[in-house]
Amino acid sequence: MNHWREKTTKKWVVLAVAAALIVTAGCSNKSDGNAKETSSNAAVSNSSADSSSKSNSNSKSEEPYELTYLTTGDQGAKPLVPNDRIIAEINKRLNIKLTIKIAPEFSYDKINVAIASGDLPDVVTTQYPSSSVSDWIKEGILLPLNDYFDKLPTIKAKLDNGLQWTAVDGKYYGYPFVSGMEKSNYTVQFRQDWLDKLGLAAPKTLDEFESTLKAIVEKDPDGNGKADTFGYITNKPVPGDALTAFDFVLYAYGLPDADYVLNDKGEVIPRFEHPAFKQGIEELRKWYSEKLIDPEFILYDRPAKEQKFFQSKAGVMDGPLFRHVSRIEGSLKQVNPNGVLGYAPPPAGPDGKQGMATRPKTALFTAVTNKAKNPEKAAEFIEFMLSKEGRDLLQLGIEGIHYTKQGDKITYNEAEREKDGFAPNGWAHPLAWGNVTWPIDEDYLPQTELNIDRAKDSVKVASQYFVPNLITRKTDAEIEYGKAVNEVYNQYFVDLLKGKIDVDKGIAELGEKWRQAGGNEILKSVNEEYKKQGTTK
Structure with a gap:
């Protein structure tokens, strides 16, 4: 039994039960597609329908890779819904079968408990730096992304642009999303x-x-x-x-x-x-x-x-x-x-x-675990969420279904968006919130935002007073x-x-x-x- 297992054996039963709560609590909410925004603090689990996951433009003959993603939620997001068409579209584009488990916002303890119990996902988002992440790296629970950089252009570009301090002996064991370095609200x-x-x-x-x-x-x-x-x-x-x-x-x-x-x-x-x-x-x-x-x-x-x-x-x-x-x-x-x-x-x-505002020393860290049978595919999932293609899908939806576009003008189909858990008034899908980026960092506001001028001005005001x-x-x-x-x-x-x-x-x-x-x-x-x-x- 290795060092990490020795540290967790005494708490095994308690940890396993607590980790299961992330999934069990979510199952009771899966049918509630009309829950209010604040209910996103309840843990949520969603397994996508596999109807569209068996096709992939690059590799139609391969069976879709079953990928589990454990992450924290966000107060501004709505819960995931059954038969989510965005998840199905991700499945189709990446040839995966995605299962998502969402713990409440800031509930990193629940993430840690799930990992400690041995119930490892393929991909996990948690807080960084932390003693847990340090332990996971030392024990080989997290896999370095370096071997897959040729398939991760967005991740590599961002790591090379000021995030070198997150490397451990030259290895990047996850994508550290550090928000609020240049802008504050x-x-x-x-x-x-x-x-x-x-x-x-x-x-x-x-x-x-x-x-x-x-x-x-x-x-x-x-x-x-x-x-x-x-x-x-x-x-x-x-x-x-x-x-x-x-x-x-x-x-x-x-x-x-x-x-x-x-x-x-x-x-x-x-x-x-x-x-x-x-x-x-x-x-x-x-x-x-x-x-x-x-x-x-x-x-x-x-x-x-x-x-x-x-x-x-x-x-x-x-x-x-x-x-x-x-x-x-x-x-x-x-x-x-x-x-x-x-x-x-x-x-x-x-x-x-x-x-008032301060520059953070912490990040949300999205990493591939050694549970992943196909770590390259798991890393490509993180890349997709961070890429322009992924952001467009998670923020806008599927063109012709969730929105239409004429030139630069976007018309949101709110009725269809609601069916797939998009927050109202042009805001994003649940999976877009907070795992690899925030709207403020990329200056994202929907065109329907009524208070767009005040929203932008609040950032301008706050960002002048960094300490x-x-x-x-x-x-x-x-x-x-x-x-x-x-x-x-x-x-x-x-x-x-x-x-x-x-x-x-x-x-x-x-x-x-x-x-x-x-x-x-x-x-x-x-x-x-x-x-x-x-x-x-």
Whole structure:
């Protein structure tokens, strides 16, 4: 029994049951072709019909290759439906018989459990970098793509264009989809109708931001005669991540980098030991004590936060826009017909500094496993999803069925698109969402997008306020200890915010506990990485 098997044997039964839940939960939803967008967070499984999968223009005599793909879903996608014609078309073009298993968005633990149980798909999408992916590479569970590069022109071109850092000893064990490097849609959002009612402009400074929150809390903008409205609302982080929803306040006070900072000796230290962190915390504590922040934010996920916003329980929130403009404003108007979504740059601090968006160090990683009997065919499936041919199929559908085209004008057949699980208003098929690209990265908006100007403008606004990283890549120590130190950070941040602990004492304790939880190893690794970068600040 190899090392990987030894690590998982004790949990075998539990893991196998949990992995099966990805499929079992999906089976109960397979017939629900009319489910709402938010139901895409339920796990989904779909096996395509094989009626069209037995023909292939290049190899009609070969039996179609049975290929299983395990991936994470997306909040904006609809569930897969039975007898999906897009899946059938992929089968036809690639001569495969595709089975797709979709876990809820961000549910990488379910992906890890499925792999650990031994129930390997041919192709898998998960989070990268991660200790799981590192283990899978070491144990030979993931296969390098290098041997098939002559059949993967799109993948190879993208790997050669700035993704060389993802290679392991010169081998690429998957396609790392890193989103948001050059563009962001992360903004401050607010009830524009409330600001108009209160005679307020979008806040440009921290002082104006605080005044706006106070007006929302104290002046009854929803007109129900009750003091039941909070100013700012956010949500808890994805499990294992650090809480960053208040970071725009820290950047306003001059925090220079998103990940770490340098001390007077030029050494890399935790960012919470920079003076701007203390100033930001003191500002946030004041907001919290004045009930300007929803005190239960740490209990909310993103959908719950948005529901509070739609239901007039809060007037300002953070979050992504671009393709979400119509969704958020549409949902707002369902509850409040006169509701209007507004957005603005992050507020500037005393010295005019501001920031909000950060460049990621993580990716969605799509790889071929050693379960694949035909790894070249599995790699070609990833290439297809990333290629222009694949993107056109997943975003537009089959010409003459899902859309027609005259010159550059596209007419969407929404009735036919709905039958195959396309999101409404020209948006894409479930398989298009988030595994190898996002709409924002390729500037994709359907021609029917009603808010196309605001959607594009939200990206323009957000992308002006990137905050750099001091260290450009995640180290092995960060992968190993990141979850543990983030748990410590989050707990202390919330306690500091709520005034449960003195600021100076809390920051000092945070530094001590953070280092004990693995921070010492992290600091050693990031200081070494910083020296390798040859960066001077």
